[in-house]
Amino acid sequence: MKILKDVGISIENGKDQLKASAKNFPIEVFYLRNGDIPQYLRDGVVDAAIIGENILIEKGNDIAIVEKLGFSTCKVSLAVPKSTKFKSVQDLQGKRIATSYPNTVNQFLLKNKIEAQLHIINGSVEIAPNIGLADAIVDIVSSGSTLFKNNLKEVEVLLNSEAVLAVSPLISSENQKILDKLKFRFQSVLKGRQSKYILLNAPNDKIPDIIKVLPGMKSPTILPLAEVGWSSLHSVIDKNDFWEVIDELKLHGAQGILVCPIENMVI
Ligand SMILES: Nc1ncnc2c1ncn2[C@@H]1O[C@H](COP(=O)(O)OP(=O)(O)OP(=O)(O)O)[C@@H](O)[C@H]1O
Ligand SMILES: O=P(O)(O)OC[C@H]1O[C@H](OP(=O)(O)OP(=O)(O)O)[C@H](O)[C@@H]1O
Ligand SMILES: [Mg+2]
16 A cells, blocks of 8 residues: 555545545555455456465466565565474475465475475464474464464575565556556656665765765766855665765765655656
């Protein structure tokens, strides 16, 4: 809902309403059960969906991903009780594994030539070893606190997941055009989230060194300050390089450094 809001699409949905229209963009939004979405896409009931990649891997291998969206990141992991001496995945031979992700687990077992017994359950998977239902589990791990609370330890990551925009194979060319517009807006917001706008003041003789640290989208903007011999530089930096860049800029004589968030970045 936040990414839709950030791309300027406002959804009019009353309390607990499962179908809503956008006020200012030609889409309808359905709030559907996560695990049902791959089938809705396959059948063309919906043209596109925002869904966890882990669910597509489990139930919708045939469905194309349009864009990775960078939120709801999690792993699908194998975990065993803390007290279990676990050396390698071969220790799973003949063991019982509880999971809501049977296809993902079966593929993993096949790849590792392991024969194990699967217990498919829909939720509260982490409790399975404690109630004697299984020797190991495969489930979503994010912070790891659910594993910790249930005395389990993660021993293998089967896959990494994040929210994605997925498309129905039956989408019409008319609706594909709308989806392309949506994808473009998502990309602009995601690039913006990844970047910061930076402004700083520097003596003119330091500008060549500073430009090397600040490549920007094309090249930095340089504006003269009222004080002779000084300029203001504006540029865009990657959020992840932020602190290293600031340290280098200071070394090169930059002053009055301002860093601002970017709402949208259209390249
Ligand atoms: N703790 C978490 N941290 C990050 N992402 C998560 C977490 N739990 C779930 N997700 C992501 O969100 C998606 C939906 O979560 P989950 O499967 O828990 O749905 P749910 O709301 O419990 O739905 P359902 O009731 O249909 O099972 C998951 O497929 C996964 O991609
Ligand atoms: O590593 P953590 O940060 O603890 O997150 C992982 C937990 O989050 C999800 O459960 P959720 O709270 O969605 O409950 P659910 O079982 O009802 O889906 C998932 O099924 C794990 O149990
Ligand atoms: Mg959940």
